[in-house]
Amino acid sequence: MIDPLLYEQFRDIGRDIYLGGLTSSHGGNLSVRIGNRIVIKRRGAQLGRLKPEDLVVTRLDGRDSGITRASSELIVHRAVYLQTSALAIAHCHPRTAVALSLSRDEIIPIDNEGSYLLHKVPVVAAEYASGSQEMADLVAQTLRGYKVLVVRGHGAFAIGQTLEEAFHWVSCLEEACDIILETRLLGEEGIEYRRHSAEYGKW
Amino acid sequence: MHGWSGNLLDIDLGTGAVRTLALGREVLREFLGGRGLGARLLWDQVGPQVDPLSAANVLIFATGPLTATGAPTTNRFSVSTRSPLTETILDANSGGQWGVFLKRAGYDALVVRGQAARPAWIEIAGEDVRLHDAAELWGQTVSATTAALEGGAPRRSVLCIGPAGENRVRLAAIMNDGTRALGRGGAGAVMGSKRLKAITVSGSRRNVPADPERFRFLVYEIGKMLRANPMTSQALPEFGTNVLMNVVNVIGALPVRNFQESQFAAAERLSGEWLAEHILVGRKACWACPIACTRQTRTARAAGEGPEYETVWAFGPQCGIDDLETIAEANYLCNDLGLDTISAGSTIACAMELTERGLLAGDLRFGRADFLLGMLEAMAHRRGLGDELAEGSRRLAAAHGAPELSMSVKGLEMPAYDPRGMQGQGLLYATSNRGACHMRGNMLGPEVLALPRLLDRFAVQGKAGIVAIHQNEAAAFDCLVVCRFLEMAVGAEHLARLCNAVTGAALQADDLMRVGERVWNLERLYNLRAGFTAADDTLPRRLLEEPVRAGPSAGHTVHLAPMLEEYYEFRGWDAAGVPGPAQIEKLGLAPLVAAADGAPQPAQSPQTALSKERR
Numbered sequence: 159m160i161d162p163l164l165y166e167q168f169r170d171i172g173r174d175i176y177l178g179g180l181t182s183s184h185g186g187n188l189s190v191r192i193g194n195r196i197v198i199k200r201r202g203a204q205l206g207r208l209k210p211e212d213l214v215v216t217r218l219d220g221r222d223s224g225i226t227r228a229s230s231e232l233i234v235h236r237a238v239y240l241q242t243s244a245l246a247i248a249h250c251h252p253r254t255a256v257a258l259s260l261s262r263d264e265i266i267p268i269d270n271e272g273s274y275l276l277h278k279v280p281v282v283a284a285e286y287a288s289g290s291q292e293m294a295d296l297v298a299q300t301l302r303g304y305k306v307l308v309v310r311g312h313g314a315f316a317i318g319q320t321l322e323e324a325f326h327w328v329s330c331l332e333e334a335c336d337i338i339l340e341t342r343l344l345g346e347e348g349i350e351y352r353r354h355s356a357e358y359g360k361w
Numbered sequence: 362m363h364g365w366s367g368n369l370l371d372i373d374l375g376t377g378a379v380r381t382l383a384l385g386r387e388v389l390r391e392f393l394g395g396r397g398l399g400a401r402l403l404w405d406q407v408g409p410q411v412d413p414l415s416a417a418n419v420l421i422f423a424t425g426p427l428t429a430t431g432a433p434t435t436n437r438f439s440v441s442t443r444s445p446l447t448e449t450i451l452d453a454n455s456g457g458q459w460g461v462f463l464k465r466a467g468y469d470a471l472v473v474r475g476q477a478a479r480p481a482w483i484e485i486a487g488e489d490v491r492l493h494d495a496a497e498l499w500g501q502t503v504s505a506t507t508a509a510l511e512g513g514a515p516r517r518s519v520l521c522i523g524p525a526g527e528n529r530v531r532l533a534a535i536m537n538d539g540t541r542a543l544g545r546g547g548a549g550a551v552m553g554s555k556r557l558k559a560i561t562v563s564g565s566r567r568n569v570p571a572d573p574e575r576f577r578f579l580v581y582e583i584g585k586m587l588r589a590n591p592m593t594s595q596a597l598p599e600f601g602t603n604v605l606m607n608v609v610n611v612i613g614a615l616p617v618r619n620f621q622e623s624q625f626a627a628a629e630r631l632s633g634e635w636l637a638e639h640i641l642v643g644r645k646a647c648w649a650c651p652i653a654c655t656r657q658t659r660t661a662r663a664a665g666e667g668p669e670y671e672t673v674w675a676f677g678p679q680c681g682i683d684d685l686e687t688i689a690e691a692n693y694l695c696n697d698l699g700l701d702t703i704s705a706g707s708t709i710a711c712a713m714e715l716t717e718r719g720l721l722a723g724d725l726r727f728g729r730a731d732f733l734l735g736m737l738e739a740m741a742h743r744r745g746l747g748d749e750l751a752e753g754s755r756r757l758a759a760a761h762g763a764p765e766l767s768m769s770v771k772g773l774e775m776p777a778y779d780p781r782g783m784q785g786q787g788l789l790y791a792t793s794n795r796g797a798c799h800m801r802g803n804m805l806g807p808e809v810l811a812l813p814r815l816l817d818r819f820a821v822q823g824k825a826g827i828v829a830i831h832q833n834e835a836a837a838f839d840c841l842v843v844c845r846f847l848e849m850a851v852g853a854e855h856l857a858r859l860c861n862a863v864t865g866a867a868l869q870a871d872d873l874m875r876v877g878e879r880v881w882n883l884e885r886l887y888n889l890r891a892g893f894t895a896a897d898d899t900l901p902r903r904l905l906e907e908p909v910r911a912g913p914s915a916g917h918t919v920h921l922a923p924m925l926e927e928y929y930e931f932r933g934w935d936a937a938g939v940p941g942p943a944q945i946e947k948l949g950l951a952p953l954v955a956a957a958d959g960a961p962q963p964a965q966s967p968q969t970a971l972s973k974e975r976r
Contacts, residue, residue, distance in 0.1 A: 161822035193930035303869035
């Protein structure tokens with residue numbers, strides 16, 4: 159039985175991700191870990207219009223029928239919960255972050271907030287960038303040391319203790335990526351304002 | 362030394378033998394130091410049959426890999442032992458500078474075993490270790506003992522017990538640097554049972570980071586986070602921990618009169634703001650701490666350090682007392698007698714309710730501030746009624762036929778948060794390995810202070826995972842032995858990287874969390890081996906059955922059962938709260954469990970905590 163308070167978090171964060179332009183109408187997904195179960199968005203449900211019946215409960219070990227209705231990215235979510243301390247996952251397709259992931263192996267924010275909170279965001283890549291065990295393990299292993307990453311050409315995965323926290327990291331990532339893009343478009347020479355900024359690449 | 366010297370100093374007070382042993386590299390990697398190293402050593406050395414106050418118990422003082430590096434709050438150290446108050450595994454940690462000095466003396470840990478024939482004190486000056494007669498110090502207060510032993514050249518730091526420890530009061534603390542406390546669970550009584558009055562340390566070895574440039578960057582980043590966080594940059598420096606008094610009272614989670622109510626009408630006059638305005642004369646910091654939460658205060662009759670929030674609560678609202686000056690003086694006295702203020706105050710509150718209910722003779726009733734100081738003296742010296750209170754609230758309440766009036770879990774008195782107004786805190790108390798505790802992952806952060814995010818404090822579903830994660834993180838921080846307030850500003854991602862810069866290791870944030878989880882499970886296994894069961898993961902009946910009568914938490918009890926079920930599932934434990942084989946294997950604890958079960962071990966097992974003697 160899903161607590162109405164938990165449903166409200168899915169509904170509100172899902173709506174905010176969609177309205178924030180961080181994903182397409184049916185893209186992206188959210189989940190939380192409750193004990194040894196995962197509550198995850200239903201496959202094909204619109205993230206911005208989640209209803210209580212759009213949430214699917216499945217065991218962490220996947221041994222139940224919940225997998226028939228769960229998001230196709232369940233395999234990634236499960237790997238992340240099994241290999242990290244995450245209690246919530248937000249996955250979406252922020253367009254500037256995805257664009258930057260096509261030309262770099264890591265995204266290093268240059269704005270204050272992004273530097274402060276993220277330091278560096280890894281970009282990972284695999285032949286099958288959706289729903290593969292290879293991708294699931296790569297994402298999970300990377301999130302052991304980072305709170306958000308970008309799968310090249312696909313989208314971002316962020317973790318947190320709550321959905322709100324995971325949403326914060328993808329939102330912060332996209333803002334940082336927008337600023338990188340806009341400074342590139344301006345084409346002006348940057349002025350470094352951060353001490354130890356060279357160290358961010360080693361984060 | 363890059364994080365660890367690899368040296369453990371082992372002193373047997375019964376034989377006078379002093380040995381330096383090598384700590385296994387694998388053990389340091391898996392348990393890091395502090396609480397984790399203490400639990401690992403205790404697992405081998407103190408079995409479930411050991412009476413905590415017998416010569417067979419040990420005291421393990423441990424530093425962490427970050428200790429004495431100069432990174433924020435890396436001054437702390439811990440003590441691990443089997444608790445005479447709860448009979449669970451126990452660790453307590455303290456700030457000040459004694460831990461820094463122990464590290465500089467060249468030791469990651471110190472084990473004290475056996476029992477001296479006569480009162481003794483230990484002098485550690487690097488490799489020069491001596492045992493001295495303590496006949497003239499026995500019976501002295503903490504301040505007198507510290508004054509007698511500190512100073513000299515090279516400068517040394519003093520750790521000691523007061524009369525409470527000497528008299529094996531189960532609430533006795535070990536004190537260091539005069540006013541810092543290894544407070545909870547009665548480690549002071551264990552030290553007293555060994556007739557060990559004090560340990561002084563001095564040394565000059567430096568803990569030098571393996572990557573100094575990276576270390577400087579991380580210290581800078583952590584400093585930024587501390588500055589940006591209003592708790593660590595404003596609230597704690599300006600008002601001390603007692604900044605919480607008004608915050609917790611306003612939401613109706615302040616336990617009053619032995620948890621009978623959850624708001625105190627006079628809270629404002631006991632608050633951090635009031636304290637700052639009326640009795641504060643200065644503030645002080647532990648070594649390498651930019652927060653400086655320690656209060657230096659003066660009343661009309663005395664001066665000293667403190668009180669902290671928990672102490673103001675324990676002698677204030679919990680006892681129905683609204684006189685801040687008397688509460689501050691009770692704090693000074695506890696420091697000098699070597700008493701844990703939380704357990705002392707809450708045991709007095711228990712006695713007050715017993716008196717109010719006609720189960721205890723006398724006038725020790727709620728609100729009687731005039732009895733406070735005298736009762737603390739009586740407890741420390743085991744005089745009259747004080748002798749009964751010296752046993753702690755669980756034994757006191759049981760002896761008077763009302764065990765339900767002890768506001769404790771596993772025998773450890775609960776701290777200053779009524780879990781009926783903070784459901785996650787209730788689960789935290791119920792499952793804490795050393796008994797009810799707010800230092801093993803305080804849910805005050807997520808349920809009240811929005812650290813890292815604000816949760817609905819009355820919600821139940823999903824709380825178990827958050828409690829478990831906070832417990833694991835707290836355990837990991839306790840292995841590094843850094844201050845809990847650092848956790849308000851930074852998490853495992855910063856601390857893992859800092860640890861790498863110091864030691865040269867390659868920990869990910871989740872590797873650090875895994876260390877915490879390993880320690881939590883090992884402590885759990887220790888308690889299970891000692892006879893504790895799921896039935897001990899509970900709360901006083903009052904909190905489960907009596908709804909809060911008024912205020913913002915009115916109508917609430919703690920919904921423990923569903924949270925506990927979710928918690929066991931989350932941790933990979935069975936319905937009886939026992940870690941499953943897969944969980945034990947995952948955490949690398951299988952060889953320890955097998956060894957405890959009597960299975961043969963390989964001669965050169967990597968799990969061997971201690972190897973050959975160094976000298």
